Amino acid sequence: MAVLLLVYLWFSIVPVQAAEGKGISAQDGQEIYQMLKSGKRTSMPKEKTYKKPEQPTVYLTFDDGPSKLTPQVLDILDKEDVKATFFALGEEAKAHPDLIKRIVKDGHTLGNHSYNHVYKELYSDFQNFWNQIQRSEEIFADVAGVRPQLVRAPGGTYTNFDAYYYYLMEQAGYTVLDWNVDSGDSKRQNVPVNEIIQSVKNAPLEHEMNVLFHDGTGHESTVEALPQVIHYYKKLGYTFAPLTTEVKPKQFPVGKPKWSRNMSFAHFNELLQETQQYALAHVPPKNEPLDTPEQLVNQTKIAREESAQALASKPSLPLKINVVGGNGYTLDQSQYELQGDRIELALRFLVEKMGGRMEWNEPVKTAYAHYGMYDVEYDLPKRSIRLYKLGNRVATHNLADMSLVEGTIRVPLQNTVGLLGGRITQSVMDSGTREVSLAFRQFNMWNENNSLLKNSLFAINY
Ligand SMILES: [Zn+2]
Structure with a gap:
């Protein structure tokens, strides 16, 4: 009162x-x-x-x-x-x-x-x-x-x-x-x-x-x-x-x-x-x-959001990423960014850590990633990801969050992983620890088929 x-x-x-x-x-x-x-x-x-x-x-x-x-x-x-x-x-x-x-x-x-x-x-x-x-x-x-x-x-x-x-x-x-x-x-x-x-x-x-x-x-x-x-x-x-x-x-x-x-x-x-x-x-x-009391409740919510923002603005900590059934990888503070609770990272970085190779076609603003028998096109104007297996298109995903920041395509981790058939199983983001665990459905199959993925950051099902 x-x-x-x-x-x-x-x-x-x-x-x-x-x-x-x-x-x-x-x-x-x-x-x-x-x-x-x-x-x-x-x-x-x-x-x-x-x-x-x-x-x-x-x-x-x-x-x-x-x-x-x-x-x-x-x-x-x-x-x-x-x-x-x-x-x-x-x-x-x-x-x-x-x-x-x-x-x-x-x-x-x-x-x-x-x-x-x-x-x-x-x-x-x-x-x-x-x-x-x-x-x-x-x-x-x-x-x-x-x-x-x-x-x-x-x-x-x-x-x-x-x-x-x-x-x-x-x-x-x-x-x-x-x-x-x-x-x-x-x-x-x-x-x-x-x-x-x-x-x-x-x-x-x-x-x-x-x-x-x-x-x-x-x-x-x-x-x-x-x-x-x-x-x-x-x-x-x-x-x-x-x-x-x-x-x-x-x-x-x-x-x-x-x-x-x-x-x-x-x-x-x-x-x-x-x-x-x-x-x-x-x-x-x-x-x-x-x-009003209702707004006071909202205030608590805002305070929570603000603490997430405060976390984002804190001197960055390395982010540890574990892949269930695979290897882990640690990103230093320059390799990722927190937007609220959302982790954003450079697509090129992600792809290269997977053991793939990236090309960027400026006139059509499309990035091409190649791994083994898989090719992936990241079409920035359409915000779509097209997946090819041995040259045949097998899937198209949309990712509205994709953005071009200073010549680098940035993607949100959770949505990207989700679109590619994986999910985040655990995430600890506090003032001392930043750690995310990922699981991919087809990890085992991948491990059999593509040795490149053994040491990769993400065993994405390409
Ligand atoms: Zn009018």
């Missing part, structure tokens, strides 16, 4: 401190105004401010709803056990309050996509954009009790936003998000299902994928394509999550706006005051203390 009370007191003090720190002097205001006028943003999302998810993650987003199609989208997400983000329009929320409620109740993130989506209004002056964001937000707050902190600009920010829009939205406490995968479902009317799926598949794979869809009226083919898109990413090893303010937002660069606008210093100052006051009244300060 004492803890909760203390937490409550601290919570009530923080906004005051934030208020004092927030004011901008007239001179600073003029400097910011001039900088923004030149088209430069004052700040960009910084890597370290956000949480990079452990697993490769897809954020599905649905714009322009809710509409009569939204229940179908929600049913599919429910069935696939996927959480997503809905950038809703205030106008549609007013027409379908129950759907807004369901989006929130189902555990998805509700984002703000303006009130009426009319470009000419939204992009003729920031004041109009800002008014629409607030108008929608009041509707969301009334209907579902939430004030979305995430905003997606209708049409995306590129050539719509200028540096002022970005800056003022930040001052108001919002996170603006574009996307890095356009499903192309609103290129024109009735885009065929296959075209949507193909557009999704054409997008280069990244650790975090923010996919643009629409659940507004007329997007029946989006609903039809959705299960296949979900299966596509699941097969690649992606997990799904709703967007939050902790996810690094995908943002397009500031382009020359296609709208003619005039921002005087006086107007800028008005808007600056308005947005900052708004943030003080509505936006919880960053790093706020947690205020």
Whole structure:
């Protein structure tokens, strides 16, 4: 009880401190105004401010709803056990309050996509954009009790936003998000299902994928394509999550706006005051203390995750790898890296320790590993591993976690071993010991067939 009370007191003090720190002097205001006028943003999302998810993650987003199609989208997400983000329009929320409620109740993130989506209004002056964001937000707050902190600009920010829009939205406490995968479902009317799926598949794979869809009226083919898109990413090893303010937002660069606008210093100052006051009244300060028992439980979880991170940042220890029924090998600290609990190591290193040989074909970004009668292709753009036996393809695996770091393909140990038919049987990771044991189903067969594997790090079933 004492803890909760203390937490409550601290919570009530923080906004005051934030208020004092927030004011901008007239001179600073003029400097910011001039900088923004030149088209430069004052700040960009910084890597370290956000949480990079452990697993490769897809954020599905649905714009322009809710509409009569939204229940179908929600049913599919429910069935696939996927959480997503809905950038809703205030106008549609007013027409379908129950759907807004369901989006929130189902555990998805509700984002703000303006009130009426009319470009000419939204992009003729920031004041109009800002008014629409607030108008929608009041509707969301009334209907579902939430004030979305995430905003997606209708049409995306590129050539719509200028540096002022970005800056003022930040001052108001919002996170603006574009996307890095356009499903192309609103290129024109009735885009065929296959075209949507193909557009999704054409997008280069990244650790975090923010996919643009629409659940507004007329997007029946989006609903039809959705299960296949979900299966596509699941097969690649992606997990799904709703967007939050902790996810690094995908943002397009500031382009020359296609709208003619005039921002005087006086107007800028008005808007600056308005947005900052708004943030003080509505936006919880960053790093706020947690205020419910449920969140205190979460706090414990976060502390545990942080200790895993602390472990990762500690002066490294050698990592001992034992292969059940085979030899062990010790990697020194430069030969592997810990990302949370995940061990990443260089593919070339792994292959060479297996007694194999690696070649890298730069134009197609594919690595070839050769061992005895086996050849393996690591196709980086497709994140796939193709396994050949005596020149015949016997299997293809997908490994979304594969990455290219300073010219080296990095792979996560657990997933790689798993895809190749093995598993981690034991793992000790504490401040004094780092040791992992691996087992491979076909180790014995391998030992008979390929003497190279006797002394190898991994008796992978190649
Ligand atoms: Zn839209």
